[in-house]
Amino acid sequence: xxxxxxxxxxxxxxxxxxxxxxxxxxxxxxxxxxxxxxxxxxxxxxxxxxxxxxxxxxxxxxxxxxxxxxxxxxxxxxxxxxxxxxxxxxxxxxxxxxxxxxxxxxxxxxxxxxxxxxxxxxxxxxxxxxxxxxxxxxxxxxxxxxxxxxxxxxxxxxxxxxxxxxxxxxxxxxxxxxxxxxxxxxxxxxxxxxxxxxxxxxxxxxxxxxxxxxxxxxxxxxxxxxxxxxxxxxxxxxxxxxxxxxxxxxxxxxxxxxxxxxxxxxxxxxxxxxxxxxxxxxxxxxxxxxxxxxxxxxxxxxxxxxxxxxxxxxxxxxxxxxxxxxxxxxxxxxxxxxxxxxxxxxxxxxxxxxxxxxxxxxxxxxxxxxxx
Amino acid sequence: xxxxxxxxxxxxxxxxxxxxxxxxxxxxxxxxxxxxxxxxxxxxxxxxxxxxxxxxxxxxxxxxxxxxxxxxxxxxxxxxxxxxxxxxxxxxxxxxxxxxxxxxxxxxxxxxxxxxxxxxxxxxxxxxxxxxxxxxxxxxxxxxxxxxxxxxxxxxxxxxxxxxxxxxxxxxxxxxxxxxxxxxxxxxxxxxxxxxxxxxxxxxxxxxxxxxxxxxxxxxxxxxxxxxxxxxxxxxxxxxxxxxxxxxxxxxxxxxxxxxxxxx
Ligand SMILES: Nc1ncnc2c1ncn2[C@@H]1O[C@H](COP(=O)(O)OP(=O)(O)O)[C@@H](O)[C@H]1O
Ligand SMILES: [Mg+2]
Numbered sequence: 001x002x003x004x005x006x007x008x009x010x011x012x013x014x015x016x017x018x019x020x021x022x023x024x025x026x027x028x029x030x031x032x033x034x035x036x037x038x039x040x041x042x043x044x045x046x047x048x049x050x051x052x053x054x055x056x057x058x059x060x061x062x063x064x065x066x067x068x069x070x071x072x073x074x075x076x077x078x079x080x081x082x083x084x085x086x087x088x089x090x091x092x093x094x095x096x097x098x099x100x101x102x103x104x105x106x107x108x109x110x111x112x113x114x115x116x117x118x119x120x121x122x123x124x125x126x127x128x129x130x131x132x133x134x135x136x137x138x139x140x141x142x143x144x145x146x147x148x149x150x151x152x153x154x155x156x157x158x159x160x161x162x163x164x165x166x167x168x169x170x171x172x173x174x175x176x177x178x179x180x181x182x183x184x185x186x187x188x189x190x191x192x193x194x195x196x197x198x199x200x201x202x203x204x205x206x207x208x209x210x211x212x213x214x215x216x217x218x219x220x221x222x223x224x225x226x227x228x229x230x231x232x233x234x235x236x237x238x239x240x241x242x243x244x245x246x247x248x249x250x251x252x253x254x255x256x257x258x259x260x261x262x263x264x265x266x267x268x269x270x271x272x273x274x275x276x277x278x279x280x281x282x283x284x285x286x287x288x289x290x291x292x293x294x295x296x297x298x299x300x301x302x303x304x305x306x307x308x309x310x311x312x313x314x315x316x317x318x319x320x321x322x323x324x325x326x327x328x329x330x331x332x333x334x335x336x337x338x339x340x341x342x343x344x345x346x347x348x349x350x351x352x353x354x355x356x357x358x359x360x361x362x363x364x365x366x367x368x369x370x371x372x
Numbered sequence: 373x374x375x376x377x378x379x380x381x382x383x384x385x386x387x388x389x390x391x392x393x394x395x396x397x398x399x400x401x402x403x404x405x406x407x408x409x410x411x412x413x414x415x416x417x418x419x420x421x422x423x424x425x426x427x428x429x430x431x432x433x434x435x436x437x438x439x440x441x442x443x444x445x446x447x448x449x450x451x452x453x454x455x456x457x458x459x460x461x462x463x464x465x466x467x468x469x470x471x472x473x474x475x476x477x478x479x480x481x482x483x484x485x486x487x488x489x490x491x492x493x494x495x496x497x498x499x500x501x502x503x504x505x506x507x508x509x510x511x512x513x514x515x516x517x518x519x520x521x522x523x524x525x526x527x528x529x530x531x532x533x534x535x536x537x538x539x540x541x542x543x544x545x546x547x548x549x550x551x552x553x554x555x556x557x558x559x560x561x562x563x564x565x566x567x568x569x570x571x572x573x574x575x576x577x578x579x580x581x582x583x584x585x586x587x588x589x590x591x592x593x594x595x596x597x598x599x600x601x602x603x604x605x606x607x608x609x610x611x612x613x614x615x616x617x618x619x620x621x622x623x624x625x626x627x628x629x630x631x632x633x634x635x636x
Contacts, residue, residue, distance in 0.1 A: 061475055066436055067467035099468035 015131030022135035029085035035093025076110035159278035167305035177324035198296035206302030220360035244273025259354035383521035384531035385499030398595035399611035401452030414461025418496035422450030425591020430460020470505020524559030545620035548575035
């Protein structure tokens with residue numbers, strides 16, 4: 001099938017930033033941006049919240065002309081003294097890559113005992129997954145991950161890109177952001193369904209650390225069901241397999257599973273690793289067809305557009321996303337309600353347990369009003 | 373003294389742009405014009421024959437040292453009062469020479485007052501316009517007239533023809549073709565025809581003469597070292613032609629077939 005061609009007229013997630021996040025998942029202690037000081041500023045700060053140091057070689061007008069080989073090698077040495085890192089990443093930028101900077105030589109010049117992953121990336125790739133891939137390939141080059149994991153990730157990235165092209169942020173030239181449906185109204189609808197004895201599935205299909213907040217929604221739904229004595233009407237699925245993915249991603253799965261247990265939320269179906277959100281669709285469809293085809297509603301959180309609609313025939317679908325631009329595509333897919341957890345990602349950085357979501361809080365509060 | 377002229381001479385690498393530029397600069401200075409030559413080649417070889425063979429610090433040399441640059445640090449007076457500037461560049465193979473030209477020219481326009489009083493400013497650009505930075509003088513609207521230097525050989529003409537395409541694309545008119553001879557048969561004829569067919573004309577024919585290189589080797593223009601030579605007179609003629617020229621055209625490049633026919 002010929003791919004539908006959509007020109008890019010709207011800024012897209014950056015491959016440089018994707019490489020930074022990937023380095024974080026590989027547990028680097030410091031990531032150095034080789035480029036201008038303003039490049040990826042906001043994400044650099046966010047990542048610092050997440051416990052890694054993000055530095056820059058701060059190339060200026062002179063740096064663009066003369067290159068920054070020395071700046072990079074001396075910053076690497078300084079980094080080593082300041083932070084005593086066990087693993088360092090260096091990330092290219094548009095400016096440094098266009099002028100032909102090379103990362104390998106300055107890394108050699110710095111001559112550190114610590115392994116350094118050099119990621120020659122810029123933001124000129126239409127899909128930011130390219131940044132992830134280059135980072136992983138560079139990590140494999142120096143033996144930080146093995147070839148098998150690289151292949152696995154490569155497959156997941158291709159699928160993630162396909163998911164975005166099918167129903168996500170890359171499905172249209174321009175997507176109008178939306179705040180989605182009013183949380184109060186949707187929370188009320190969920191409570192009503194539970195009260196009426198309807199049977200529902202919650203599916204957390206979250207991308208990595210975003211699960212810390214999406215998990216809270218599954219927990220909240222279960223709390224209300226319990227309050228109504230309708231626990232057995234709810235089945236929970238979540239991608240919290242802690243044996244898969246990069247080191248940090250496995251930790252997230254462990255932490256979130258522990259959170260579910262602490263809150264008494266039983267995960268009936270563990271649908272994969274926390275980096276497997278693009279490939280859980282088929283599995284979920286199979287499970288539902290086999291066991292839960294007669295259920296009345298579904299609450300899907302995380303990357304809801306990765307789960308095909310034919311899983312849910314006859315069900316009322318409620319989804320929760322953190323992307324304001326995901327609202328219209330989800331509605332187009334046939335989701336009855338779409339809730340947006342705005343600014344979710346920053347709140348899930350630097351945490352290691354489930355954090356309260358606005359929608360979860362709304363469900364809890366409203367349940368108090370409606371049921372007590 | 374008429375309007376200020378800001379020109380650039382384009383052509384294949386090695387065809388003689390820098391030596392023509394410096395000889396023309398010297399000839400114009402002899403005529404009493406105030407002239408500045410701005411070398412935009414990272415090789416920094418545009419002004420050397422106007423300065424008795426000495427090299428001057430380049431704009432980018434000083435920028436690299438991060439010192440505050442004043443006009444007198446980068447603008448040097450050469451033969452006949454010609455103001456000489458060299459942009460310079462990073463070490464070959466490192467950084468970005470194109471960006472260097474852009475930044476250096478911005479710097480120069482900002483700090484140079486003498487630019488305003490010039491009658492003629494010549495940008496001496498490298499032959500291979502390998503990236504956007506190398507056309508920055510034209511793109512930024514600094515250059516008002518472009519000349520193309522070529523011999524009657526196929527490759528230089530091929531380059532000249534490509535430059536015509538480039539000029540048309542960036543909407544810069546062509547003021548004329550200069551033939552710098554390599555003593556090819558029917559050369560004057562070939563270059564004359566080429567000029568005509570692209571819609572322009574050949575404003576000078578410079579013979580190939582050993583004395584150009586001899587003077588250059590000693591660090592001088594022929595105007596300074598051999599003012600009575602035959603070729604010095606040719607450069608004077610070219611200088612007058614440039615200073616009095618006010619006809620420009622948008623060149624139409626030839627098809628490659630035609631170009632081959634011409635040189636056959
Ligand atoms: N008319 C001429 N007669 C003899 N030698 C010439 C003539 N024009 C240029 N040259 C020589 O050709 C060589 C290359 O010229 P140059 O000006 O450096 O070329 P460009 O600047 O186009 O790369 C120089 O050694 C120069 O002296
Ligand atoms: Mg030259």
